[in-house]
Amino acid sequence: GAVVSQHPSRVICKSGTSVKIECRSLDFQATTMFWYRQFPKQSLMLMATSNEGSKATYEQGVEKDKFLINHASLTLSTLTVTSAHPEDSSFYICSANRDGQTYEQYFGPGTRLTVT
Amino acid sequence: QKEVEQNSGPLSVPEGAIASLNCTYSDRGSQSFFWYRQYSGKSPELIMSIYSNGDKEDGRFTAQLNKASQYVSLLIRDSQPSDSATYLCAVKYNNAGNMLTFGGGTRLMVKP
Numbered sequence: 001g002a003v004v005s006q007h008p009s010r011v012i013c014k015s016g017t018s019v020k021i022e023c024r025s026l027d028f029q030a031t032t033m034f035w036y037r038q039f040p041k042q043s044l045m046l047m048a049t050s051n052e053g054s055k056a057t058y059e060q061g062v063e064k065d066k067f068l069i070n071h072a073s074l075t076l077s078t079l080t081v082t083s084a085h086p087e088d089s090s091f092y093i094c095s096a097n098r099d100g101q102t103y104e105q106y107f108g109p110g111t112r113l114t115v116t
Numbered sequence: 117q118k119e120v121e122q123n124s125g126p127l128s129v130p131e132g133a134i135a136s137l138n139c140t141y142s143d144r145g146s147q148s149f150f151w152y153r154q155y156s157g158k159s160p161e162l163i164m165s166i167y168s169n170g171d172k173e174d175g176r177f178t179a180q181l182n183k184a185s186q187y188v189s190l191l192i193r194d195s196q197p198s199d200s201a202t203y204l205c206a207v208k209y210n211n212a213g214n215m216l217t218f219g220g221g222t223r224l225m226v227k228p
Contacts, residue, residue: 032214043220044160044204049213093159102165103148103208105216110159 003027004096006108013084013115020080021111023094029074030096034105035067038091050077074099084115118143118209122219130227135192137222139205142186148208149181150216151190155201164190195226 003026013019023033033050048069049057056069068080077096081088091112095105119142129135137151148167152160166172166179166188178191188207192199202221209217 034215044218046215046218049215095160097214102167103214103216104150104162104165105206105214106162107152107159 001027002096002098002104002106004094004106004108006094006111008111009109010112011114013113015085015115016083018080018082019084019113020078021092021094021113023077023079023096023108025075025096025098025106028096028098030077031074031099033071033077033094033096035069035077035079036093036095038093038110040091044093047079052077081113084113086115089113089115118207118212118217120205120207120217120219122203122205122222124220125223126225127222128225128227129195131195131197133195133226135195135199135224135226137190137192137203137205137224139188139190139219140186141188141205141207141217143207143209144183144186145210146183146186146207147210149179149188150206150208151177151179151188152204152206152218153201154204154221160204192224195224197226197228200224200226 007022035047036044050071052071058064071077093110095107151164154160164179176193180189204221205219206216
């Protein structure tokens with residue numbers, strides 16, 4: 001299989017605090033992982049490409065100092081939303097490419113963030 | 117601008133009918149194409165990939181690719197209410213690393 005997990009599945013935090021979301025590939029190695037954000041009834045928006053052992057590549061308009069990405073191993077990438085604000089409330093989804101395979105992306109179950 | 121276009125729908129079909137979902141893309145050199153299904157409140161799930169012109173069948177799903185027309189489609193035979201979801205088309209563009217470009221999705225409603 002190609003299973004990707006995310007933790008937590010749901011988080012509520014207060015404005016100004018930071019939240020860390022973990023994305024793990026459970027049964028394969030993933031040099032490359034991706035972080036997306038999706039607002040209700042809207043399409044996926046790619047935030048950044050996470051590369052193991054190097055800096056993430058952020059899409060235009062995504063603040064790299066606000067959305068910190070760390071990809072320290074071949075099975076784990078983390079996204080930290082720093083100084084969260086209510087407008088950061090969204091559905092955050094990670095995906096991973098299986099190393100050595102074609103370009104299929106396997107998605108985690110997502111993390112629903114609510115900032116109060 | 118690299119684009120993937122889908123009709124947002126909703127596409128409504130009766131149970132048992134064939135649902136036809138369409139997608140066009142802008143880069144003629146693209147080689148890899150994917151269909152994902154996303155239920156409301158859930159993350160996308162890969163259902164089909166296609167790389168060569170023609171049809172690829174998997175159970176009730178058939179993906180069709182026409183590179184000359186820059187067109188990829190997904191047919192769902194014997195549609196079931198459980199197929200009601202948003203279907204996302206994704207394209208791997210050349211010179212885009214491992215990144216996929218996603219369409220906005222088509223919402224499918226299968227009515228019992």
